[in-house]
Amino acid sequence: MSLLEVSNLRVTLRTARGPVEALREVSFAIDRGETVGLIGESGSGKSITALALMGLLPDGAGVEGSIRLGGRELVGLAERDWCRLRGDRIGMVFQEPMTALNPLHPIGRQIAESLRLHRGAGAAAARAEALRLLERVQLPQAARRLDAYPHQLSGGQRQRVVIAIALACGPDLLVADEPTTALDVTIQREVLDLIAELVREDGMGLLLISHDLGVMARTVQRLLVMYGGIVAESGPTAAVFEHLAHPYTRGLFAARPRIGLARGTRLATIPGRVPELAEMPVGCPFAERCELVIDACRAGLPAAVALGAGHEARCLRVQP
């Protein structure tokens, strides 16, 4: 049994124009100590996937299928139980650290709060542990900064604090949604290397969402390529990079060297755009932009074709 098992996840969002499907037939697993990357253009459904794992979908969202963490079903969990789980078994790091921190409270207290809430730690023990965590995320002058407020830190330092909060209770799974997008390029790599190092040390599972192909190549063992709310291709990172099996994956990597991806290599631009949810076709969501499209692609969602050990692509044109 994997640490996280997502099967046939379907997420429906409520909009002014009625319900729309944001995720369809999304299935993947993350083992303990395994690092998995989620890539895809903006609007592909990456953040909706992350939010579903944390029970943070917008009000009125419908969730079908299964999300199991350590064997426990999370779909249908009461809000009270989600609160116990978040920050305890699942740590999360989002794009913008300022929104994750309370501007009115010193950072040490914000880390300690999680320990007191989930672990019932006393005030002194929680403060000592907060210091240890700030040192662990390599915040310079951690002891002096325990009583600093978020606005007194740089963006990169704030994201280190968010990571410290995410790690406070020793979660089984860390979900990081574009954790460095809001940071300066020079800081991005440091923060990602820090996350990778902490995940390795603690043996957590990691779901890392990033646009940066170079980061993915260095950081994650497996890749999920998402498009139009489906997982178009998934497999060991090296196999996905080598075969580029799905036409969408090929598009993402187009005009990029296959190996030795430079720092900050971003996804290439494919002609056309990601469909709006309200106009999502019943068939392959990539059909409109695909050079290899045939009529059958529009008839229904293509089944996943096995390509090798743990490697598959949802495409009728892929060569097994």
Ligand code: ADP
């Ligand atoms: P990504 O993180 O891959 O850029 P998202 O998961 O944020 O993409 O969004 C996937 C799709 O869901 C997009 O079409 C987006 O417009 C839509 N979406 C996101 N949040 C909502 C919402 N609260 N209500 C309606 N549609 C939404």
Ligand code: MG
């Ligand atoms: Mg997003």
